[in-house]
Amino acid sequence: MTTKSFGEPILRKEDPRLVSGQGRYLDDLGHDALAAAFLRSPHASARILEIDVTDALDVPGLIGIYTYEDLEGRVAEPLPLLIPHPALLNGRTGYPLANEFVRHVGEAIVMVIAEDRYIAEDVVELIKVSYEVLQPVVGIENAKAAHHAVHASVPDNVSAHSVKEVGDARAMINAAPHKISLDLFIERSACSPLEGKGVYAIWEEDSQELRLWSSTQTSTGVRAAVAAKLDLPLQKVECIAPDVGGGFGVKIMHPWPEEVLVPWAARKLNRPVKWSEDRREHFISSAHERAQEHHIEVGFDDEGRILGLDVTFFHDNGAYTPYGIIIPLITSTQLLGPYKPASYRVEFTSLFTNTVLVIPYRGAGRPQGVFAMERTMDAIAKYLNVDRTVVRERNFIQPDEMPYDLGLIFQDGRPLEYDSGNFPASMAMLKEMVGWDDFETMRSEYAAQGRKIGIGVACYVEGTGVGPYEGGFVQVETSGRINVATGLTSQGQGHQTVFAQIVADELGVPIEDVFVTTGDTRRFPYAVGTFASRAAVMSGNAIALAARQVRDKALRLAGEALECDPQDLEIVEGIVRVKGDHAKSIALKTVAVLSNPLRYAFDESAKAATQFAVGDTSKPPVPEDEEPGLEGKDYYSPMSSTFANGMHAVIIEILPETAEVKILRYVVVHDCGRVINPMIVEGQIHGGVAQGVAGALYERMAYDESGQLQNASFMDFLMPYATEIPIIEAGHLETPSPLNPLGIKGAGEAGVIPGSAVFASAIEDAEGFDIRRMPISPSELWELRRTMKENA
Amino acid sequence: MKIIGSYSLDHSPSAVFAALNDPAVLLVTIPGCQALEQTGPSTYAMTITAGVASIKGTYNGVVELADQNAPHSFTLKASGSGGPGTVQADVKVTLAQSAEGCALTYEADAVVGGVIGGVGQRVLSGVSKKTASEFFAAVNRHLAGDRSTAAVVMQDEAGVVSIRKEATTQGATSLTSLFAGGAIALVGVLLGWLISR
Numbered sequence: 001m002t003t004k005s006f007g008e009p010i011l012r013k014e015d016p017r018l019v020s021g022q023g024r025y026l027d028d029l030g031h032d033a034l035a036a037a038f039l040r041s042p043h044a045s046a047r048i049l050e051i052d053v054t055d056a057l058d059v060p061g062l063i064g065i066y067t068y069e070d071l072e073g074r075v076a077e078p079l080p081l082l083i084p085h086p087a088l089l090n091g092r093t094g095y096p097l098a099n100e101f102v103r104h105v106g107e108a109i110v111m112v113i114a115e116d117r118y119i120a121e122d123v124v125e126l127i128k129v130s131y132e133v134l135q136p137v138v139g140i141e142n143a144k145a146a147h148h149a150v151h152a153s154v155p156d157n158v159s160a161h162s163v164k165e166v167g168d169a170r171a172m173i174n175a176a177p178h179k180i181s182l183d184l185f186i187e188r189s190a191c192s193p194l195e196g197k198g199v200y201a202i203w204e205e206d207s208q209e210l211r212l213w214s215s216t217q218t219s220t221g222v223r224a225a226v227a228a229k230l231d232l233p234l235q236k237v238e239c240i241a242p243d244v245g246g247g248f249g250v251k252i253m254h255p256w257p258e259e260v261l262v263p264w265a266a267r268k269l270n271r272p273v274k275w276s277e278d279r280r281e282h283f284i285s286s287a288h289e290r291a292q293e294h295h296i297e298v299g300f301d302d303e304g305r306i307l308g309l310d311v312t313f314f315h316d317n318g319a320y321t322p323y324g325i326i327i328p329l330i331t332s333t334q335l336l337g338p339y340k341p342a343s344y345r346v347e348f349t350s351l352f353t354n355t356v357l358v359i360p361y362r363g364a365g366r367p368q369g370v371f372a373m374e375r376t377m378d379a380i381a382k383y384l385n386v387d388r389t390v391v392r393e394r395n396f397i398q399p400d401e402m403p404y405d406l407g408l409i410f411q412d413g414r415p416l417e418y419d420s421g422n423f424p425a426s427m428a429m430l431k432e433m434v435g436w437d438d439f440e441t442m443r444s445e446y447a448a449q450g451r452k453i454g455i456g457v458a459c460y461v462e463g464t465g466v467g468p469y470e471g472g473f474v475q476v477e478t479s480g481r482i483n484v485a486t487g488l489t490s491q492g493q494g495h496q497t498v499f500a501q502i503v504a505d506e507l508g509v510p511i512e513d514v515f516v517t518t519g520d521t522r523r524f525p526y527a528v529g530t531f532a533s534r535a536a537v538m539s540g541n542a543i544a545l546a547a548r549q550v551r552d553k554a555l556r557l558a559g560e561a562l563e564c565d566p567q568d569l570e571i572v573e574g575i576v577r578v579k580g581d582h583a584k585s586i587a588l589k590t591v592a593v594l595s596n597p598l599r600y601a602f603d604e605s606a607k608a609a610t611q612f613a614v615g616d617t618s619k620p621p622v623p624e625d626e627e628p629g630l631e632g633k634d635y636y637s638p639m640s641s642t643f644a645n646g647m648h649a650v651i652i653e654i655l656p657e658t659a660e661v662k663i664l665r666y667v668v669v670h671d672c673g674r675v676i677n678p679m680i681v682e683g684q685i686h687g688g689v690a691q692g693v694a695g696a697l698y699e700r701m702a703y704d705e706s707g708q709l710q711n712a713s714f715m716d717f718l719m720p721y722a723t724e725i726p727i728i729e730a731g732h733l734e735t736p737s738p739l740n741p742l743g744i745k746g747a748g749e750a751g752v753i754p755g756s757a758v759f760a761s762a763i764e765d766a767e768g769f770d771i772r773r774m775p776i777s778p779s780e781l782w783e784l785r786r787t788m789k790e791n792a
Numbered sequence: 793m794k795i796i797g798s799y800s801l802d803h804s805p806s807a808v809f810a811a812l813n814d815p816a817v818l819l820v821t822i823p824g825c826q827a828l829e830q831t832g833p834s835t836y837a838m839t840i841t842a843g844v845a846s847i848k849g850t851y852n853g854v855v856e857l858a859d860q861n862a863p864h865s866f867t868l869k870a871s872g873s874g875g876p877g878t879v880q881a882d883v884k885v886t887l888a889q890s891a892e893g894c895a896l897t898y899e900a901d902a903v904v905g906g907v908i909g910g911v912g913q914r915v916l917s918g919v920s921k922k923t924a925s926e927f928f929a930a931v932n933r934h935l936a937g938d939r940s941t942a943a944v945v946m947q948d949e950a951g952v953v954s955i956r957k958e959a960t961t962q963g964a965t966s967l968t969s970l971f972a973g974g975a976i977a978l979v980g981v982l983l984g985w986l987i988s989r
Contacts, residue, residue: 042878042905105905124877125849132882133903280910704793706903712910 005511006742009679013511014496023243026198026215026276033200034063035274036262037120039110039127040285041102043519044075044136044354044707045150046098048129051110054127063269065123066261067716068097068109071708074229075264079255083324087162089094089426090154092166092352093322096257102131103150103319104356106284108257111266113273114610136354136707140293140314143351150352151317159317160325160350164332164409167343172308174611176299180379184294184755185773186368188316189694190287191361192719193491195245196277197286199258201266207738210237215244215276218529219519220487225255226263235604240461241423247491248691249360250287252531253323289327289361291316292368304380304391315350318357325350327358327365329411332465335369335691336406338423338645339377344407354707360531362691362751366462371774374458374757374777377762388457388761389427389436396423401790403738411532412466414640420735421461421645426669429731430457434649434667453653453664454766457755463641464746465537465737468600471526472543474550475631478596478605480574481590482507482514486539487527489519494680495746498536499543502742506547507554508571521585526635533644533746536676541636541740549632556592557630559592560605561586592630597621622703644745646670647690648754650726652762657780661763663698663726671733673745681747682730688751690725695752698724698776741765793902797921799928801894803935805887808894809863811931812885821930823923834858840872849875873916877906896928907920 002572017023053065077713079093098109110127114120135148143150143157150157173179201212210232214222216239223239230237244251258275266273277286297310315328332346354694377395381388395402399422408416431437439455446453473485484503490496500514518524519530528538551571558576559566562584570579577585593609601607611621622628651665667732668685675681698718702710711717756774764771769788773780802809811817815828815836826839831854840851853872860866868883881902888895902911904916 042873042909105909128852128873282908284910704903706793706905708903708905708909710910 001254004505006505006676007674008501008677010497010501010511010677012494012497013153013500014494018243025243026200026213026244027195027274029213030200030240030272030274031413033274034113034115034259035117035120035270036265036273036275037112037114037117037124038108038258038275038281039112039129040281041098041105041107041109043102043131043133044105044138045134045148046102047134048098048102048109049132050130050195052128052130055128056112056123059114059119059126061119062123063113063115063271064265066097066113068095068099068426071095071097071264073231075260077262079257079322080225081324082254082322083326085160085324085329087734088160088321088325088350088371090151091320091324092151092154092159094257094320096260104284105709106281106356107319108285109263111261113269116255117631135279138353138355138703138705140291140316140351140353141362143316143353144314150354154352157352158349159321159349159352160324162328162332163345163347164408165345168310169308169310169341169343172343173297173299173310173701174305175673177301178383179297179299180383181298181380182296182375182614183772184296184372184375186290186292187369187773187775188288188291188360189699190283190289190701191248191250192282192717193246193247193248193250196279196282197256197258198274198276199262200274201263201271202272203263203267203270205270208236208265209705211240212237212259213240213242214259214520215251216241216254216259217244217247217491218254219489219490219521219529219530220525220527221254222259223521229255229260230267231262234777235631239521241459241489242521244489244491245665247530248362249289249364251288251491251532253287253359253528260262266773279472279714280712283717284356284606284709287357287359288318288355288366289358289363289364290695291358292328292331294372295369296372297676298376298380300380302384303394304384304386305394306339306380307340308343308345309376310345311335312347313349313368314346315355316355316358317350318353318355321350321359322357323359326411327360328568330365331369333406333408333410333416333690334366334461334463335373337370337373338397338421338459339373340397340401340404341395341405342542355703356709362688362749364532364749366460366749366753367695369757370458370754371757371760374754375772377769378761392456392457392459393424393427396427397421397682398424398606409639410463412463412641414467416463417640418461418643419640419737419739420673421643421671422735423645423731426645426647426671426733427459429665429733430647430649430669431706433669433729433731434651434665436649439651442651445702450656451653452656452766453651454762454764455649455651456758456760456762457647457649458757458761458767459645460648460750460753461643461645461751462533462746462753463778464533464644464741464749465642466532466534467538467638467639467641468528469635470528470534470538470542471524471633471635472539472546473524473631473633474543474552476507476554476588476592478589478592478609480513482509482588484514484516485520485523486516486518487521488530488535488539489523490535491530493530493535493684494677495535498676498680499540501625502540502544503547507551507588509574532644533748533750535637535748537642537740537744538636540676540744541742542634544742545634546632549634550630553595553632554588554630557591557594558586559710561591572664588630595630596628601775638739640739642673642739644670644672644747644750646750646754648758648761652759652766654763654766654781659778659785660779661759661781663693666726666728668728668730668751669733670730670747670750671735671745672747672750673737674734674743675732676742676744678732681732684747685730685751686728688749688753689728689755690720691752692755693725693756694720696756698775700775707736755761793904793916795900795902795917795920797924798895798897799900799925800890800892801896801928801932801935803893803932804893805889806863807935808896808931809887811935813866817931817934821927821934823926825928851879853879866888872905877908879903879904879908898924
């Protein structure tokens with residue numbers, strides 16, 4: 001087919017609009033709307049004694065001040081626990097506005113609505129809240145000690161506890177010829193999208209309808225949640241995700257308090273209301289992730305093959321658990337990576353702390369699991385004095401063992417079964433690309449100049465494309481324009497391009513004619529959302545199936561028009577033609593005309609479609625079991641997730657005096673099945689690696705012992721610049737997924753996953769001592785060096 | 793957050809202790825202090841205009857004095873809140889005789905919240921020490937007879953005493969008697985953290 005675009009590095013269709021300032025993000029909407037601002041708790045744990053609004057009431061332009069006492073009906077109930085789980089024994093959620101207690105700095109207490117944001121913020125400053133300050137629980141150690149409780153009803157601070165066993169790992173470790181143990185820790189970080197959250201709501205009093213825009217990763221989820229909270233029929237609520245300036249996980253949570261309160265206020269006041277989050281609000285009142293503490297016992301044979309792996313870890317879930325325990329569930333399962341330990345035991349405890357809540361951030365529990373597994377691999381290699389890649393290779397699941405059932409249940413409730421992957425080939429490619437076998441020569445050359453370098457390696461497997469389903473809609477207009485819609489949202493991934501590529505190929509039309517809408521419940525009301533590297537897999541396949549329906553119908557109608565067998569037809573560049581006889585053809589847009597018999601003519605195409613112009617007069621204009629229009633809708637719902645994988649290697653130099661880590665090379669081998677657009681996949685990898693570098697070397701959430709986040713700004717939170725991000729050398733291996741029609745796997749999160757693991761490996765290689773905590777700053781590394789020297 | 797510091801003054805510990813317990817002195821020496829009001833036997837409300845970098849605002853604070861052991865030591869328990877944030881602190885102040893006069897040391901254990909806690913934290917420690925030094929220098933000058941700024945005392949019908957700062961060339965009356973048994977001290981160390989000039 002001449003128009004083939006699947007697999008081509010086609011430029012992103014959305015970019016001309018986005019890079020020329022034509023994007024329409026949440027704050028670009030509703031300039032005349034009333035503004036909401038929030039008074040947020042300055043304390044990590046406190047009881048609210050009194051809220052005094054006396055001084056605030058006289059401010060001109062103030063519309064309303066709302067506290068918990070003012071909330072009505074279901075708005076006053078706790079926010080939903082979105083993902084319950086049997087292991088989540090003590091799930092707790094907050095209220096839209098704090099009800100007597102605040103449990104983290106940043107929790108919303110008062111909502112102010114005013115003519116504009118300046119006034120609203122001024123009013124917030126004039127409201128006086130008296131607190132009885134309580135002892136906060138900060139950090140995993142304090143949560144475990146449980147001298148104080150985050151929730152009085154959960155005195156041990158334990159929200160969830162889970163033990164999973166495959167074989168008898170403890171007995172296998174005891175009987176193993178060699179055993180070692182490791183204690184590991186990973187610090188908090190956060191998604192930090194360029195655009196924070198935001199909500200804009202319009203209440204139509206006449207029709208009793210609510211239309212809201214949210215900077216969300218799930219417009220269908222927000223719609224359903226808000227309809228439920230406001231006690232509105234679903235049909236009376238529409239939710240649209242406009243251009244969204246990054247999500248990375250934080251915007252999959254819903255409903256955020258503001259997503260309930262802003263529409264509630266809009267209806268109450270019968271005026272449009274808008275709130276857009278500022279940066280400090282995002283730091284203290286959205287969400288973080290990553291903090292986990294792991295203890296590992298491992299037993300292995302003389303070759304380094306793991307006989308028993310026993311992992312016990314603690315997960316800091318913050319003050320509430322609205323998103324359930326997805327993160328530790330993913331950590332506990334995805335920790336295994338490409339390896340097949342003979343037995344495995346994992347126990348986790350999820351703990352409440354008086355800090356902002358914890359929900360998935362790109363990678364979602366995998367970076368911690370991969371860190372644990374890869375540190376273990378390096379420790380085994382060191383113990384046996386074997387090359388680190390060799391130990392890994394000896395533990396790999398082999399290609400002929402696919403599909404491989406690991407005996408666990410994955411986060412989607414389905415068996416953890418890898419569908420495909422070729423780990424030995426990936427490792428061979430990585431070693432070749434990075435020059436693994438020649439590294440010692442490079443090390444000596446640098447050493448001769450007094451420079452210290454190290455190389456690290458880390459592997460991961462990532463479950464992508466989790467269910468339950470997504471849908472796709474494809475419609476051919478009589479102008480030749482192809483409308484495509486899917487319910488999940490876009491936050492910059494390039495969906496407008498890749499979905500158009502799929503449709504262009506399936507339908508045989510120019511990609512320029514394809515227009516994709518995402519995240520608009522008016523266009524496609526059934527959807528789950530954009531998370532877990534699932535959009536291309538789920539919506540991509542659904543859209544492909546819908547396009548195939550359209551193609552079938554088009555060929556059937558064209559076959560009737562051209563009086564030939566549809567099987568002899570093909571569609572090329574928007575023209576349906578007889579294979580081998582291109583003169584016999586009909587434009588797809590004309591087929592669209594034929595598909596929809598009309599009574600009234602409004603243009604030339606419509607004239608051709610009136611019931612007096614088309615059709616077989618012996619049949620009804622729309623035959624039985626058919627619908628008017630050239631369009632199709634279908635859904636894709638997989639039995640289980642599809643597992644992508646990858647391996648990263650990094651070569652670093654560590655400065656002798658400052659212990660600063662410089663990245664010399666960063667190499668990625670990535671296998672996400674068939675690639676729709678290699679440029680977009682590489683872009684996803686680049687962004688992921690940047691966040692991996694950030695999480696390994698720079699970013700952390702500096703909570704002090706009283707639960708104050710001390711670095712809640714981009715002055716102090718070290719998000720790396722482009723200058724800190726290396727040139728990324730990426731190699732693609734394409735092992736198609738057998739699970740879906742397009743053979744694709746997810747790619748969105750991949751790049752970030754092995755970040756901490758690969759840098760720890762490289763730093764350890766350069767310095768010679770164990771690295772057990774990430775991220776690591778130059779001063780921490782310098783201090784480690786000093787203590788190692790002292791102890792030596 | 794813990795801050796420990798020291799300052800050397802040219803006057804005896806008892807003179808320094810008295811000054812640090814004299815609200816009128818404090819009012820004119822604490823940078824940014826606008827007003828003081830007695831709210832109980834040993835509690836006072838005060839208003840301070842302060843800021844770190846671009847985060848400025850007016851704070852309303854409550855100060856309570858405890859563990860008085862003249863002229864050796866006392867503890868200041870204070871809390872303040874305003875647009876930019878909240879502060880809660882215990883400050884233990886110790887005075888000792890020295891060759892210069894008085895060696896003063898302070899240990900503050902504070903929780904700084906709100907915007908100031910998240911955004912200004914990086915500079916707080918430095919700013920607080922600088923402000924404390926400014927404050928002690930002002931106390932030192934005051935004890936040496938500098939009266940370029942003085943306080944005005946007001947007592948309303950309910951008997952509530954308040955003091956406001958007013959630049960004057962007139963000498964100011966000591967107000968110690970109005971605060972019998974009470975003393976306000978070193979609020980500058982505390983709320984002064986929030987001051988950058």
